[in-house]
Structure formats: C-alpha cells, structure tokens
Amino acid sequence: MGLFDDDFYSTKVSRRARSTSSRDEFAFSNKKGIRSWSNVQVAFVASFTSAAAVLLLFVLVFGGGGLDIGSSAASVSASGSNSLEQRTIQASAxxxxxxxxxxxxxxxxxGLLPDTGKSDGQAEGGTAEEGxxxxxxxxxxxxxxxxxxxxxxxxxxxxxxxxxxxxxxxxxxxxxxxxxxxxxxxxxxxxxxxxxxxxGKDIKTVAQIGQSSKLQPAEFVLAIGNPLGLGDSLSMGIVSKTHRVVPVSLNEDGVYDWQQEVIQVNVSINEGNSGGPLIDMDGKVVGINSMKIAEVGVEGLGFAIPIDNAMPVIDSLMDKGYVSRPYLGVYTVDLEQYFAQKNMDGQAAAGDGTTEQGQGATPGGEATDLPELNLPDEVFEGVIVLEAVGPAQEAGIKLNDVIVKLDDKSISSTMELRQYLYEEKHIGDEIKVTYYRGGKLKTASFKLAEKTKDE
The missing domain is CATH 2.40.10.10 (Trypsin-like serine proteases)
Structure with missing residues (x-):
C-alpha cells in the first residue's frame, strides 16, 4: 500500500458517482434564467471566497499586525544563506x-641545520668551530x-x-x-x-575590529592562523566562558607572577596559532589567540585576549612603542619561595650534608645563597627585593628588604604587587611602602614614575 493509497486521496471516481454527477449537471443547466457554470468555475469561486473569508477573519482578530507577505517570502528565500555553514564561510572570507x-x-x-643533517659550516662550505x-x-x-x-x-x-x-x-x-x-x-x-x-603595497584587506564584550557563552567563533607552521588554517568552536582569569608566568620559569584576563574557547589552539585572530560569525576580530592548556588529558581549553582589552594596549604601542604604567622600581621574589627553598636546603643538610644536586648546603649543613632575613615569626607573606632601581632606590629601599604592604594593601606575592600598581595606581601617585629590614619594620613614601620601554 502506498503512502496515499486510500479512499480519501484516491483520484478515481466510481461509475455511479459519474452518472449522478451527469444528471445533476443536466438538471442544473436547464433551469431557466440561470447561466450554466462548469465544475471548475464553481470550485474556483468557492476557493476564492473561502480564502477571502479567512483573510478577513485574520485581520479582524489580529489587526493585520505582522502580516507582510513580501517580507515573509523574502526571508524564506534567504534562509539558506543564513545557515551556520554559509555564515562561517562568509566570516572567514x-x-x-x-x-x-x-x-x-x-x-x-x-649545529645541525633544520632538515639538512649538515652543520652550518658544512652548509656554507666551511668548518664549524665549537661555540x-x-x-x-x-x-x-x-x-x-x-x-x-x-x-x-x-x-x-x-x-x-x-x-x-x-x-x-x-x-x-x-x-x-x-x-x-x-x-x-x-x-x-x-x-x-x-x-x-x-x-602595505597591494594590501587590500584589513580585519574589522569587533567587541568582545558582546560575546555570549556558546556563541560560535573561528580561529585563523598558522598552527604547527601549516599556514592559512581555520578551526571552529564555541565560547566556553567570556571572562576567565588565568595565572601566567611572565618569565616562563614556572612561577606565576601575573594574571591574564582571557576568553576561554574550545577551538583548537595549537603552537603557531598564537597572535592570530579569533573572529565572530560577522567576520569581526573579538580576540587575539594567545595560549592553551597543554597537559596530558586536557582538551578543548584555548584562550584568547579579549579585543576590548587589547586595543588600548595596541594604541599605546602605536603611539609610544611601549605601554605607559606606574613604576615602583623593584625586582622581587616571593617570600613563599624563599621559605620553600630554605626548607629544601634544610632537609638536604639534615641528610648527608649536600643537596640532591650537590649544591645549596655546605658539608656542615648550613644553607648557602639564601640570606638571613631575620623576620618576626608571624611574617610569612611578602616579597623580597632582589634589586632596587629608580624611585625605590632613591627612597632608600635596598637588596633583601621584604615588602609587606603598599599603602594599606597587604602584599603576599609579586603578582599582587603588580596588580595593585597597575590597577589601583597611576603615574605620579604617592605610594607608601612598608617593609622589613633586619627584622625591623620601616616605611618609605615616594612618587611613582613612568615605566619606560627600557625599564
């Protein structure tokens, strides 16, 4: 049985129906004064009347609001071009x-040149000397x-x-x-x-800058770049979180000394994607791809710098070549690291008089390289000054001073010191630094200078 193989959808007409219809038509056509209409004409008039009645009823009930046949047809015909696939193609283009x-x-x-198997000297027809x-x-x-x-x-x-x-x-x-x-x-x-x-010769296309503040979770985005040196590569995903703060190590020494505000995406971000644009479905740049979590068992954690945060920095780099920030003038290490290292040295000295690498403690068990700070027993947080320059040096701050406060803000790490300076203070502001020297609490007040490119 076919899909429409039943009496309701059948196009067949029985012999009895045909004969009855013929008698009706004959009788109707012979009535005096009435014009003879065919079945087709009658059906057309009935259909038109029904449609007009429905339209009138619609207008009476809804007042005609939103009734735009032309625009509806246009939206239907254009629906294909608004598909996710088409938007992706248009945005990337x-x-x-x-x-x-x-x-x-x-x-x-x-040494060995990439992909040659020969040394630099051999490649140039000469000989290489060590170092x-x-x-x-x-x-x-x-x-x-x-x-x-x-x-x-x-x-x-x-x-x-x-x-x-x-x-x-x-x-x-x-x-x-x-x-x-x-x-x-x-x-x-x-x-x-x-x-x-x-x-800029023959450069015709310039990327449009969008607004990262308008991004929403689950919104589709594209990353464009040069992953693993492959060049001109696209990857697609969604915004996992519009605002994420992740700790970073500026010196890449494993010690977190800054926090970066980023957009979290599940887009594939690989080595070589760094610096490329993250774009929305309108083809506008909403972020600069920056980093990913590269650990075993971790997937789909990529990060981009929000373009709203990036553009003021870009403008400053264009104007000055560097970002103007308040400058305290100290290079520091966290007090927590000092205690951790001292504890490791103490454990090594308690063993056989040497550390695992043979350094850090003398045969007599005394730790080397770590200064005695003579801090009060209750002081466990702060930053140790490794070098003082500029404003801090002029104010009398020295090597091995332990800073514990900026103004009334307790400082437990280099990260907190930077955050307070860059987020709460301005160039030329007065700042009070509270620190320990030789176990004694001291303060110094001075004005913050401008951090230049060299500094």
Whole structure:
C-alpha cells in the first residue's frame, strides 16, 4: 500500500458517482434564467471566497499586525544563506586575506641545520668551530598575526609578544605565500601583545575590529592562523566562558607572577596559532589567540585576549612603542619561595650534608645563597627585593628588604604587587611602602614614575 493509497486521496471516481454527477449537471443547466457554470468555475469561486473569508477573519482578530507577505517570502528565500555553514564561510572570507604568518629569526650557534643533517659550516662550505656563532639568522619560531590597519603606505599587524620575543629580525608571510620584512613597532610582556609594521603595497584587506564584550557563552567563533607552521588554517568552536582569569608566568620559569584576563574557547589552539585572530560569525576580530592548556588529558581549553582589552594596549604601542604604567622600581621574589627553598636546603643538610644536586648546603649543613632575613615569626607573606632601581632606590629601599604592604594593601606575592600598581595606581601617585629590614619594620613614601620601554 502506498503512502496515499486510500479512499480519501484516491483520484478515481466510481461509475455511479459519474452518472449522478451527469444528471445533476443536466438538471442544473436547464433551469431557466440561470447561466450554466462548469465544475471548475464553481470550485474556483468557492476557493476564492473561502480564502477571502479567512483573510478577513485574520485581520479582524489580529489587526493585520505582522502580516507582510513580501517580507515573509523574502526571508524564506534567504534562509539558506543564513545557515551556520554559509555564515562561517562568509566570516572567514572577510578575514583570511588579512591573516599572516609571523617568522621570528635569530642568530643560532653552529649545529645541525633544520632538515639538512649538515652543520652550518658544512652548509656554507666551511668548518664549524665549537661555540662560535654562525653569523646567519635562522627561523626559530613561527606564529600568526592579523593586519588591522593601513596608514601612509604601511600595514600594521597585531600579534603576541611571545611570538617575536628575542627576534633579531621578523618576516611576515602573506596568505599568497609572499614574504616581507617587518619592523617591531612595540611590544608588551605583561599583556603579551605586539605590533608590527610592514610595506602595505597591494594590501587590500584589513580585519574589522569587533567587541568582545558582546560575546555570549556558546556563541560560535573561528580561529585563523598558522598552527604547527601549516599556514592559512581555520578551526571552529564555541565560547566556553567570556571572562576567565588565568595565572601566567611572565618569565616562563614556572612561577606565576601575573594574571591574564582571557576568553576561554574550545577551538583548537595549537603552537603557531598564537597572535592570530579569533573572529565572530560577522567576520569581526573579538580576540587575539594567545595560549592553551597543554597537559596530558586536557582538551578543548584555548584562550584568547579579549579585543576590548587589547586595543588600548595596541594604541599605546602605536603611539609610544611601549605601554605607559606606574613604576615602583623593584625586582622581587616571593617570600613563599624563599621559605620553600630554605626548607629544601634544610632537609638536604639534615641528610648527608649536600643537596640532591650537590649544591645549596655546605658539608656542615648550613644553607648557602639564601640570606638571613631575620623576620618576626608571624611574617610569612611578602616579597623580597632582589634589586632596587629608580624611585625605590632613591627612597632608600635596598637588596633583601621584604615588602609587606603598599599603602594599606597587604602584599603576599609579586603578582599582587603588580596588580595593585597597575590597577589601583597611576603615574605620579604617592605610594607608601612598608617593609622589613633586619627584622625591623620601616616605611618609605615616594612618587611613582613612568615605566619606560627600557625599564
């Protein structure tokens, strides 16, 4: 039995029905004064009348509100172009020509060249001497960037600070494979942002800057960049959390000394994606891809710097080459680390007089390299001054002083010291530093200076 194989949908008419219909038509057509209508005409009039009645009833009940047949038809016909697939294609097409690969070049010692199996000296037809520099620059890292501005014949690129850190020269590869020399306009370690400048000849596409504040959880986003050196690569996912604060180690020594506000996404962010754009479905940049959690068993944890946070930094880098911040003038280490190291040294000395590496304690069991701070027993938190320069030095702060307060804010770590300075204070503000020296509590008050590029 077919889908419509029943009496209701049957197009067959029985012989009895046909004969009855013929008699009716004959009788109707012979009535005096009445025009003969065919069945088709009668059906058409009935249908039109019914439709008019329905329309009139709709207008009476709903007042005609929202009745726009033309716009409804247009929306239906355009529905195909509003699909997620089409929006993804259109969004990426807007930005891809503006995404570049950023190549960090540095002079490397003699050794095996990548993919050659030969030493630098052998590759150049000479001989390599141990420890001597080859004098040629090699590609030591590749990241991503996005062209966001064209001005006076120059193209300006946003990328990460860690992508160009230590670079002696920087090259940029366009989406068509062309390489160009680039200049570092400015960089900022704290926010992990940098700006590059290159020749803007034939550059037609500039990425549009969006608003990260408008992002919502579960919203679709795209990451564009150069993962693992593959170039011009797209990955897609959703916003997992619009505002996440993660601790970072600015010196990459494993000690967290800053907190970064980021957008958390489940988009694939791999080595080489750093510095590339995170875009929304309108093709606008809402973040700069920066980092991921790279641990065994961890997947789908990528992070991007919100573009709303990035643009003031980018503007400062364009204007000055660095980010203007209040400057205290101390290099510090957390007191917690001091106690942890002292405890390790004490345990090693209590064993056989040496540490596991053979350093850190003398044969007599006394710890080396760690100064005696003579702090009161109740003091466990603060930061130790390793070096004082600028305003702090002029105010009399010295090596091994232990800072425990800035103004009335207790300071337990370098992270908290930076946060208080950068978030609560301004250049030229007066600040009171409370610290211990030789077990005695002291204070010093002075004005914060401006942190320059060199500092």
């Amino acid at each position: 807007k930005v891809r020509p503006a995404v570049v690969s950023v190549i960090n070049e540095q002079t490397v010692p003699y 001597q520099l080859s004098g040629s620059k090699q590609e030591v890292g590749v990241g991503s960037g996005v062209i966001y501005k064209l001005k006076d014949g120059k193209a300006y690129i946003i990328t990460n600070n860690h992508v160009i850190a230590g670079a002696e020269s920087v090259k940029v590869m366009l989406v068509n494979g062309e390489k160009r020399e680039a200049r570092i306009v400015g960089s900022d370690q704290i926010t992990d942002l940098a700006v590059l400048e290159m020749d």
